[in-house]
Amino acid sequence: MAETKKTATLSIDGKSYDMPVLTPTAGPEVIDIRKLYAQADVFTYDPGFTSTAACDSSITYIDGDLGELLYRGYPIEQLADKSHHLEVCYLLLYGELPDAAQMRDFENRVTRHTMVHEQMHNFFRGFRRDSHPMATMVGVVGAMSAFYHDSLDINDPWQREVAAIRMIAKLPTIAAMAYKYSIGQPFVYPKNSLSYAGNFLHMCFAVPCEDYVVRPELERAMDRIMMLHADHEQNASTSTVRLAGSSGANPFACIAAGIACLWGPAHGGANQACLEMLREIGSVENIPEAIRRAKDKNDPYRLMGFGHRVYKNFDPRAKVMKESADEVLDLLGVHDNPLLQVAKELERIALEDPYFIEKKLYPNVDFYSGIILEAMGFPTSMFTPIFALSRTVGWISQWKEMIGDPQQKIGRPRQLYVGPTRRDYLDVEAR
Ligand code: CMC
Numbered sequence: 080m081a082e083t084k085k086t087a088t089l090s091i092d093g094k095s096y097d098m099p100v101l102t103p104t105a106g107p108e109v110i111d112i113r114k115l116y117a118q119a120d121v122f123t124y125d126p127g128f129t130s131t132a133a134c135d136s137s138i139t140y141i142d143g144d145l146g147e148l149l150y151r152g153y154p155i156e157q158l159a160d161k162s163h164h165l166e167v168c169y170l171l172l173y174g175e176l177p178d179a180a181q182m183r184d185f186e187n188r189v190t191r192h193t194m195v196h197e198q199m200h201n202f203f204r205g206f207r208r209d210s211h212p213m214a215t216m217v218g219v220v221g222a223m224s225a226f227y228h229d230s231l232d233i234n235d236p237w238q239r240e241v242a243a244i245r246m247i248a249k250l251p252t253i254a255a256m257a258y259k260y261s262i263g264q265p266f267v268y269p270k271n272s273l274s275y276a277g278n279f280l281h282m283c284f285a286v287p288c289e290d291y292v293v294r295p296e297l298e299r300a301m302d303r304i305m306m307l308h309a310d311h312e313q314n315a316s317t318s319t320v321r322l323a324g325s326s327g328a329n330p331f332a333c334i335a336a337g338i339a340c341l342w343g344p345a346h347g348g349a350n351q352a353c354l355e356m357l358r359e360i361g362s363v364e365n366i367p368e369a370i371r372r373a374k375d376k377n378d379p380y381r382l383m384g385f386g387h388r389v390y391k392n393f394d395p396r397a398k399v400m401k402e403s404a405d406e407v408l409d410l411l412g413v414h415d416n417p418l419l420q421v422a423k424e425l426e427r428i429a430l431e432d433p434y435f436i437e438k439k440l441y442p443n444v445d446f447y448s449g450i451i452l453e454a455m456g457f458p459t460s461m462f463t464p465i466f467a468l469s470r471t472v473g474w475i476s477q478w479k480e481m482i483g484d485p486q487q488k489i490g491r492p493r494q495l496y497v498g499p500t501r502r503d504y505l506d507v508e509a510r
Contacts, residue, residue: 091119105140105149122493128313129388133490134321138171138476139312146392146441150310151175159399164305165189165275168247168472171310172479192248193269193278195256196226203260212257212464213342219253220246221335231329233482242330243475250468251275255282258461276302279468284456297455300407304448307396308466310473312389316341320474321481325490330478337474338467344383347445347470350462353384354418354449362417363424370425374434382429384446391439400447407451419450 085100087110096119101109109132112123125131140149148155151170158167162176169177169185177185202222206215223245224231230242256266259282267282277293280301285291311317320337324330341347360369372380387394408416426442429435449462457465481487 089115089119091121094119103135104137106142116493122495124495127388128318133313133318134481134484136312136477136480137174138480139310139473141312141389143387143389143391146390146395148311148395155307155395156399159303159306162306163274163276164302164309164469167306167309171472171476172243188244189248189275190271192245193252193271195249195252199223199226200256200266203256203266206260208261208263210257210261211460212254212261213338213348213460213467215257215260216253216464216467217335217339217342219257220250220338221332223249223331224329227331231331233324233327233329236483239330239479239482243479246330246334246471246475250471251279252282254461254464254468255279257464258283258457261460274298274302276305280455283461294410296410297407300403300451301455303399303403304451304465305469307399307444307448308469310470310476313477315343315346316470317474317477320478322490324478324481325487327489330475333478334471334474337470341467341470342463347463347466349383349443349445350449350452350466351459353445354453354459354462356383357418357421357425357449360421360425363421366421366425366428370428370432373429374432382425382440384443384449385429385435386438386440387443390441390443393441394443396444397442397446400444400451401442404447404450404454407454411454413454416450416454418453422447422450 085108086097087100089096089098096115098115099111101111103109116122123131138151140152141147150158150167151174153162153170153176158170162170165186166177166182168189169182199219199222202219203215206218227242227245230238230245232238252269259266265287267285267287269278270281271278273281273293277298280293280298281291313321316337319340320333323333323336328336344352356369360366369380369382372378373382373385404419404422408414408419413419426446429440434440448466449459452462452465453459
């Protein structure tokens, strides 16, 4: 981050305050307001952080107007085409693509951590069978801090590293266990001869009484879904992880906070909500009514899987996801999936509608992912857990970046207070 020679000047009641302008390697310049309160005794007001950079970061970059997403500089389309999830994990965590030996070592380290402490099984059994797997995951991931005491010291870089590897390795196991528990099937232990994605499919779909063979094409599709969700700069759940981590909370507690935030339908919960919406629409004749409702200001109904705070163009992840949806359904011999038909037609109609054009609302990553996951055999309740396990590497990379930053401070937003001013307590008889 370089300081330019430019300054921004703010004028309040005839007094001027100069603030440095910082230049990122890509994206708009940033006005450094850190000293503003000390100098001018004012705060800035930006609910939703629409114009505020809360940190500097060198992990992921989004150009919302171009519809571009880069992980450490590499375009998501190239990674989705040529890379694989564990390589992307390495890239996000360490900043560079690994050579062959580094990749083998990393794979080995992740693979050796895929099992969870046997006593954690008891945690799962404490949940109701019909618990949403996200609810189970928030609890169980938070509980990891009660099991892995040797990776809780955030001031020790080695422990931070171990915590990162544990989380990347164990989240698929925990998500699969949450699923198995919810359907009353026995937990399936990880199988280290399988790939990261293949192992996850195995833990979800294998049963002790018969062999389960992972189909390579589905394994590849799963792996792509993981890569596409791996990081997305300072989104709500990542910012939650950073804010929780800024107080010095342990990494497992921080990731549990991130999972809780991701669950909301405006964020990662949109993939489940989107498939439910497509099911509710049911057939192409009902699309105009859905569009009408989405445009009605008095109706809270929104097209799920549409719109994004940053993308004002196609979400590049949605393009890859749409291709994958076609491939997976083709492979599974599903040629007239009604949900895919509804989704494609809904996208076509919405993209021609002045409301969506003016507001620059395009399909996002969640629009097609549910169709693929459903075709693979996942129930809707597993869509957001799959998002969570895929995003774990992004959360932990951003957390590590923050903790390693010597300028790191506890996150502490200010407020525009609009409540009552000082008043005196009245005894109950006097109220
Ligand atoms: N359907 C209909 N109208 C919409 C939609 C939508 N999906 N999204 C935004 N709008 C309208 C909104 O009503 C507002 O209109 P107006 O200016 O007249 O008040 C305008 O577009 C701007 O919307 P906003 O809510 O102020 O924008 P935001 O940046 O705060 O919200 C969003 C972004 C993703 C939360 C929102 O677009 C949304 O709710 N989309 C549906 C949920 C969804 O698909 N979420 C997944 C996001 S991608 C994956 C992830 O981040 O987890």
